[in-house]
Amino acid sequence: MGDVRNVDVVVIGLGVGGEETAGRLAAAGLDVVGVEHNLVGGECPYWGCIPTKMMVRAGSALAEARRIPGLAGTATVEPDWAPVARRVREDATDNWDDKVAVDRFTGKGGTFVRGRATITGPGRIKIGEQAYAASRGLVVATGTVAVIPPIDGLAGTPYWTNREAVETTTLPESLVILGGGAIGCEFAQVFVRFGVQVTIIEGSGRILAMEEPESSEVAASVIGATIRTGVRASKVSYDGAFTVELSDGSTVTGEKLLVATGRAARLGDLGLETVGLDPAARFLTTDDRMRAADGIWAVGDVTGNGAFTHMAMYEADIAVRDILGQGGPGADYRARPRVTFIDPEIGAVGLTEAQARASLTNVRVGHVPLGSTSRGFVHGPGNEGFIKVVADADRGVLVGATTAGPAGGEMIGALAVAVHAEVPISTLLSQIWAYPTFHRGIGDALKAL
Ligand SMILES: Cc1cc2nc3c(=O)[nH]c(=O)nc-3n(C[C@H](O)[C@H](O)[C@H](O)COP(=O)(O)OP(=O)(O)OC[C@H]3O[C@@H](n4cnc5c(N)ncnc54)[C@H](O)[C@@H]3O)c2cc1C
Numbered sequence: 320m321g322d323v324r325n326v327d328v329v330v331i332g333l334g335v336g337g338e339e340t341a342g343r344l345a346a347a348g349l350d351v352v353g354v355e356h357n358l359v360g361g362e363c364p365y366w367g368c369i370p371t372k373m374m375v376r377a378g379s380a381l382a383e384a385r386r387i388p389g390l391a392g393t394a395t396v397e398p399d400w401a402p403v404a405r406r407v408r409e410d411a412t413d414n415w416d417d418k419v420a421v422d423r424f425t426g427k428g429g430t431f432v433r434g435r436a437t438i439t440g441p442g443r444i445k446i447g448e449q450a451y452a453a454s455r456g457l458v459v460a461t462g463t464v465a466v467i468p469p470i471d472g473l474a475g476t477p478y479w480t481n482r483e484a485v486e487t488t489t490l491p492e493s494l495v496i497l498g499g500g501a502i503g504c505e506f507a508q509v510f511v512r513f514g515v516q517v518t519i520i521e522g523s524g525r526i527l528a529m530e531e532p533e534s535s536e537v538a539a540s541v542i543g544a545t546i547r548t549g550v551r552a553s554k555v556s557y558d559g560a561f562t563v564e565l566s567d568g569s570t571v572t573g574e575k576l577l578v579a580t581g582r583a584a585r586l587g588d589l590g591l592e593t594v595g596l597d598p599a600a601r602f603l604t605t606d607d608r609m610r611a612a613d614g615i616w617a618v619g620d621v622t623g624n625g626a627f628t629h630m631a632m633y634e635a636d637i638a639v640r641d642i643l644g645q646g647g648p649g650a651d652y653r654a655r656p657r658v659t660f661i662d663p664e665i666g667a668v669g670l671t672e673a674q675a676r677a678s679l680t681n682v683r684v685g686h687v688p689l690g691s692t693s694r695g696f697v698h699g700p701g702n703e704g705f706i707k708v709v710a711d712a713d714r715g716v717l718v719g720a721t722t723a724g725p726a727g728g729e730m731i732g733a734l735a736v737a738v739h740a741e742v743p744i745s746t747l748l749s750q751i752w753a754y755p756t757f758h759r760g761i762g763d764a765l766k767a768l
């Protein structure tokens with residue numbers, strides 16, 4: 320073991336959350352070591368948000384062109400994956416090269432180390448043979464990895480996770496997707512729009528099971544895949560194509576198989592036991608300053624507070640302020656927003672109706688189908704969606720909302736403000752909503768409370 324290098328802070332994992340934390344601490348003048356064993360930036364820019372949203376954009380362009388008949392004339396649409404793969408490779412990921420991100424961090428004064436860090440004690444880590452001691456502490460921002468369920472036969476096959484699905488330059492004729500969460504649904508709709516026969520296998524009773532049941536219904540009606548719910552894969556075999564045996568005795572086949580059955584923090588080999596934390600835990604639990612233990616902060620997917628880039632950035636900001644002693648508000652997850660980028664987009668914030676009813680005594684709900692609003696009517700084809708608001712009637716404030724529809728991800732912004740700032744419903748009801756916008760439907764949903 321070489322000499323111990325003394326620094327102020329070590330950030331383990333430079334995905335979205337770690338890069339933000341390490342960069343800001345370095346820019347503030349601290350001696351920061353940032354450790355990343357893969358690509359600086361993490362899942363979001365290379366295999367997550369950015370490339371998948373480029374795919375979604377391409378699929379939506381095809382869908383919109385296919386809506387021209389009956390609206391605006393005729394259109395011949397010939398999908399081609401090549402420009403999508405090129406944008407993903409050249410524009411989004413720099414061919415999966417993180418030089419720009421590394422330079423961005425070192426340009427702020429940080430020290431970058433490529434490697435896998437293991438915690439060896441309070442404020443101490445090692446990367447290979449090199450040991451570091453961090454006087455202010457450690458930040459764990461190690462994210463999540465795709466969960467691969469222990470299905471008989473699956474392990475030896477060339478299945479895809481989101482990574483292979485993002486990297487593919489050619490499309491299969493058929494694709495089986497295990498898991499109907501956000502990842503399964505977004506990929507499914509894109510690939511369907513490019514002509515792939517897609518089957519989703521979802522173990523629970525509905526796709527997008529974490530969202531409102533109405534969101535699941537809209538998703539099921541627009542994705543265009545064969546959707547099998549309430550069944551699980553019991554066996555997988557591969558002989559050039561995949562055969563998946565299901566728990567009800569039926570089988571499905573596909574040229575490719577995408578596993579999208581959730582994400583898990585990989586805490587087991589991080590050395591958490593050396594600082595008194597449980598390496599068998601699912602996530603690193605933190606207080607409202609993102610402290611997991613004395614001198615250890617955790618941010619991003621690894622905390623289990625919502626696996627979204629905006630949550631990683633939010634938590635990074637709190638940890639940075641705490642490490643720099645700057646004070647300010649602590650973590651508050653009441654108004655956590657999220658958008659599933661299918662078409663129509665499904666925006667949501669705060670509690671679903673079921674979550675609200677489980678924790679509150681006086682819940683009221685207002686719902687309006689988007690097609691019944693003026694803008695939905697004008698829009699015509701592609702106007703699927705709804706706006707739903709969930710209120711704590713005792714306090715007279717919204718605690719949750721869903722906006723599904725064209726620009727559903729944008730519409731949710733207004734309701735996120737309402738939930739975050741606890742704007743009285745009486746105030747919202749007196750608001751003027753521009754005509755004819757989609758978001759004017761929020762006023763109708765509020766009246767329906
Ligand atoms: C297909 C897909 C689509 C998504 N779309 C969206 C979206 O549209 N909007 C959204 O908000 N979110 C989206 N997400 C989620 C988003 O990507 C994550 O929430 C975000 O990347 C979390 O950032 P993070 O920094 O916590 O973790 P990560 O991005 O996972 O980064 C963690 C980093 O830590 C590194 N690491 C782990 N262990 C060690 C170690 N011991 N030593 C050194 N380095 C280590 C890893 O290599 C990794 O780079 C999507 C995710 C996927 C998979």
Ligand SMILES: NC(=O)c1ccc[n+]([C@@H]2O[C@H](COP(=O)([O-])OP(=O)(O)OC[C@H]3O[C@@H](n4cnc5c(N)ncnc54)[C@H](O)[C@@H]3O)[C@@H](O)[C@H]2O)c1
Nearest residue numbers: 468498499500501502503521522579580581626658659660
């Ligand atoms: N637009 C976005 O913001 C976006 C997009 C993609 C991913 N993400 C993030 O990534 C996370 C992970 O996404 P995900 O879709 O992988 O996970 P998920 O947990 O949202 O969904 C996984 C689904 O797989 C099902 N499942 C689990 N095991 C199964 C099995 N053996 N057979 C059949 N079904 C099974 C589960 O019931 C669940 O519905 C999301 O929760 C989200 O936080 C966000």
